[in-house]
Amino acid sequence: MSQHEQVLNYPIPNDAALEPPAEWAELRSKCPVAHVTLPSGDQATLLTRYDDVKEVLADPRFTRQLSAPDAARLSAEGGGVFSSDLAQIIPDGGEEHQHWRRLVSRWFTAKRMNALRPSMAKTAEELIDDMVKRGVPGDLKADLGFPLPVYVICDMLGVPAADRDRFSYWSDTMLNLTRYTQAEIEASQLEFFQYMSGHVAAKRAAPDDDLLSGLIAAGTPEEGGLSDLQIQVTGIALLVAGHETTANMIGKMVAMLLADRSRWERLLADPSLIRTTVEESLRLDANSGFGLPRYLREETEVSGTHLPKGTTVVCSMAAANRDESAFEAADQMDMTRSPNPHLSFGAGAHSCLGQALARTELQVVLEVLLRKLPTLDLAVPVAELERVEGLAVGGLRTLPVRW
Amino acid sequence: MKVTVDEVKCCGAGQCVLIAPEVFDQRDDDGIVILLESEPGEDQYSLVREAAAVCPALAIEIAE
Numbered sequence: 001m002s003q004h005e006q007v008l009n010y011p012i013p014n015d016a017a018l019e020p021p022a023e024w025a026e027l028r029s030k031c032p033v034a035h036v037t038l039p040s041g042d043q044a045t046l047l048t049r050y051d052d053v054k055e056v057l058a059d060p061r062f063t064r065q066l067s068a069p070d071a072a073r074l075s076a077e078g079g080g081v082f083s084s085d086l087a088q089i090i091p092d093g094g095e096e097h098q099h100w101r102r103l104v105s106r107w108f109t110a111k112r113m114n115a116l117r118p119s120m121a122k123t124a125e126e127l128i129d130d131m132v133k134r135g136v137p138g139d140l141k142a143d144l145g146f147p148l149p150v151y152v153i154c155d156m157l158g159v160p161a162a163d164r165d166r167f168s169y170w171s172d173t174m175l176n177l178t179r180y181t182q183a184e185i186e187a188s189q190l191e192f193f194q195y196m197s198g199h200v201a202a203k204r205a206a207p208d209d210d211l212l213s214g215l216i217a218a219g220t221p222e223e224g225g226l227s228d229l230q231i232q233v234t235g236i237a238l239l240v241a242g243h244e245t246t247a248n249m250i251g252k253m254v255a256m257l258l259a260d261r262s263r264w265e266r267l268l269a270d271p272s273l274i275r276t277t278v279e280e281s282l283r284l285d286a287n288s289g290f291g292l293p294r295y296l297r298e299e300t301e302v303s304g305t306h307l308p309k310g311t312t313v314v315c316s317m318a319a320a321n322r323d324e325s326a327f328e329a330a331d332q333m334d335m336t337r338s339p340n341p342h343l344s345f346g347a348g349a350h351s352c353l354g355q356a357l358a359r360t361e362l363q364v365v366l367e368v369l370l371r372k373l374p375t376l377d378l379a380v381p382v383a384e385l386e387r388v389e390g391l392a393v394g395g396l397r398t399l400p401v402r403w
Numbered sequence: 404m405k406v407t408v409d410e411v412k413c414c415g416a417g418q419c420v421l422i423a424p425e426v427f428d429q430r431d432d433d434g435i436v437i438l439l440e441s442e443p444g445e446d447q448y449s450l451v452r453e454a455a456a457v458c459p460a461l462a463i464e465i466a467e
Contacts, residue, residue, distance in 0.1 A: 054406075058460075088449035096415050101415070102415065102432075102433035102434065102435065103413065103433070105414075105433055105434030105435075106430075106431060106432055106434050108417070108434065109415070109420075109429040109431070109434045110417035110420035110421045110424070110429060111416055111420065111428070111429065111431075113417070113421075163439070217458070275421075338438035338449075339452070339453040339455050339457050340457060341456050341457045345416070345459065346459065347412050347459050347460075348414070348459065348460060349460065350414075350417055351414055351459035351460070352416070353415075355416050355417070355418070355419075355459075356416065356417035356420075356421060359421060360421075
């Protein structure tokens with residue numbers, strides 16, 4: 001299986017905004033461990049099968065050390081968020097990582113997220129009211145999908161939502177793998193870092209009941225807390241992660257449900273399907289972005305293929321989520337699918353820390369939209385929806401809707 | 404049905420609590436799973452099975 005002459009370019013070009021590229025099914029069946037060329041020209045190994053992706057994401061030998069000298073560069077400008085020096089400040093594995101994760105996890109428990117529901121719903125209602133006031137067509141991405149998660153994460157971190165345009169730019173330079181020059185990326189990261197340093201210093205002087213103040217209150221590393229640098233980088237990581245991911249997913253989820261409006265009507269008739277529908281949208285997101293790159297610290301095998309030490313592996317969770325060996329009728333949207341062990345949030349010790357937040361936001365947005373705008377529909381044919389290019393996290397450029 | 408959880412494997416994703424809040428909870432100080440009912444009632448079986456199947460850390464075991 002390892003001998004494949006043809007080397008594929010990755011990301012695989014795809015014009016359809018909501019549909020997967022034909023190559024995924026072919027790779028899963030014929031070449032599950034594939035050689036690919038990244039935008040930088042460097043070589044990597046692409047995994048597309050469910051079992052392989054799940055196993056590798058949970059295997060500590062596959063690290064996040066994308067800044068290693070022999071790791072593949074993702075793009076000519078480096079690797080954005082994946083190989084940033086900032087990413088190395090947060091412990092990558094073992095007890096240190098677990099300690100960091102547990103300090104931060106307490107802010108993202110299901111109970112806390114449930115407690116945020118009323119305020120999330122209120123924000124969603126206000127954003128929808130504003131969109132309706134501006135009239136048809138609305139852009140559900142700019143009017144609702146984008147601002148809602150930004151308000152929520154800013155509130156959790158205790159940073160002013162008024163600065164959201166700057167966060168958006170800083171996030172974009174870290175998440176966009178092709179759009180910016182190295183100089184722009186470095187300047188932006190420095191600004192972001194200075195902003196967060198100032199912010200953490202201010203929280204230290206005048207603590208509040210937010211996440212950053214909580215991390216400061218946990219004390220020094222000797223006392224079981226984090227260093228200032230780690231707190232600053234954690235703040236940046238959470239702000240970036242809480243920004244584009246759910247923001248884009250709201251638009252993609254609503255687009256998938258309206259692309260075949262019988263799905264929307266089914267939810268209107270039975271809102272109890274919201275939870276499983278959110279999971280199924282996450283599973284079927286064919287435009288989820290780059291996937292997760294990993295750097296292999298020691299040689300091993302995946303699906304019978306030898307991988308040498310120093311291999312850069314790209315896990316395509318979106319391709320794995322459509323693996324017929326893991327999901328029955330994998331290419332079909334089943335709004336009642338249960339269980340739905342999709343890999344959209346990763347797997348294992350590094351699986352998405354904010355997944356309860358993302359799930360809650362997606363559920364709340366859908367509840368409020370169904371209630372307030374039952375007549376919602378796409379304002380353009382599905383074929384006219386366009387992807388955002390170059391982003392580590394995939395999304396639609398706009399989502400024109402009417403009601 | 405007998406449920407066990409592995410606190411060391413648990414990554415605090417909270418999926419089990421969102422799916423079966425009568426059986427699972429999370430510790431306030433670090434988000435790690437708390438098993439509320441090791442032998443849940445029959446009405447909880449399908450939710451518990453779902454929670455175990457989707458746990459990203461495979462930290463929930465069920466014996467039936």
